[in-house]
Amino acid sequence: MFNLEKITRTNIKALKGYSSARDEFKGVAEVYLDANENPFGTLNRYPDPKQIKVKKRLSELKNVESEQIFIGNGSDEVIDLAFRIFCEPGKDKALTFSPTYGMYDVSAAINNVELIKQPLLADFQINLNQLQPYLEMDEVKLIFICSPNNPTGNCFNDDSITYILENFNGMVIIDEAYIDFSSRASYITKLEASPNLIISQTFSKAWGLAGVRVGAAYANSEIINLYNKVKPPYNVSTLNQNAVLESLNSIAQFEINKNIIINEKEKLVKEFSTLKIVTKIYPSEANFILVEVTNANTIYSNLVEQKIITRNRNTLVANCLRITIGSAEENTKLINALKQL
Incomplete structure (x- = not known):
């Protein structure tokens, strides 16, 4: 049975995330003298560390609570933080299906985590028979599923993904970078029934904001709290937040x-x-x-x-x-x- 406490790294559970005065202060102040900023200019203030406006708009569009949303510096940050939160370097492992997006490999190497690459079948679907032993390995903490998959372009069968969610005690990250172009529905609708599910999406593809570098993760609030603890305090700039908001308001x-x-x-x-x-x-x-x-x-x-x-x-x-x-x-x-x- 999936247990978030069990698969989270001990040092991350004990971590007290960085907290600015603006994290602790509620409301709108008239004078800000807390962050050693320059008082002059139009971009002199640090960005909203919680991306409240972006999350509020996404909450309306995706039909999830704001507390279920993490905003990252590209979806690559979503991937990287998953390794940091759940995988002990040099000990734990992650798994993905080959061929697929190359950043899983890079992030795994940076974090000193072995990435198992399970070959896809000839029709680019998941081979559940060969996968089964890995689902039972305690060392495997993450499974990355890119659907629609890059570079093959296909979506994976719903039955295969459902089987993995129900039979794997680690975290399943479904990378939906291309979901807006697909006829398939997003797995965001499965969040309530799947406590071990993280959905990764990006504004770089269908939203046309590759130069902005903003991604999002959707999961239950406990998982999102872990992401918020580990992320840098001001990981998404004011300019980038505003660009995303402008696009989200131009459906x-x-x-x-x-x-x-x-x-x-x-x-x-x-x-x-x-x-x-x-x-x-x-x-x-x-x-x-x-x-x-x-x-x-x-x-x-x-x-x-x-x-x-x-x-x-x-x-x-x-x-x-x-x-x-x-x-x-x-x-x-x-x-x-x-x-x-």
Whole structure:
């Protein structure tokens, strides 16, 4: 049975998080002389350490309590803090499914945590039979599930994810960076029934704010309290919080942009299907397409020479390029370049 107290590192349970005077003060003051700030300027004050306005708006949109939301400096901070909270360096382990997002590997290495990479099946689904022994290992504290998955573009079967949630006593982190492009519903709706679930989302993809570097985690309030203890006090800047709020208050434009990207993806799939150098097009529920080509290394290099940058995923999936959906003009340049090849 899942026990949050048991899987949390002892030093994190004992940690007293940094507390500023503004954490301790309730209300709005007229004079702030507590943080050694410069009294002059427009960005001279530290940002809201609790991101109250952003959480309030997300709470309305996602139908969760503000206490169930963590705002991070990109979703990479959500990933990194999970290792810090739940994994003893050099002792505990984490698990993910390969091929997938490379930052799980990097964060694990930084935190001196072994990352087990469970190969996906040929259809890029989870092999529960091979996974079962790891679900029973006390040393495995985290499982990362990227769904829709990067770079494959597919979502994992609900039955597989549900099985993991119900049979793993560690923390399950579902990375939903691309969920806004998917026909699947977010697992945020499963939070109440799954005490070991963390949902990670980002504003870098469908919200068009990659330069802002803001991500979010959704979980029960006990888990979010651990995140808040461990995070730096002012981890998200005022500028970034304001940019997120502006986007969250522009839902109509968000939907317009998202639908344009989805329509452009459909056009690209049709174009790819006519090219002899394209041997397979994998189904995608994200804002990119994984494409198998005749020679990924050569085609990638030829595109680079034409100043078109894609992602060569040949080392992860043989002879595959991951191609992001761009604007109509960018996509036309890509297709014309591929036709020349």
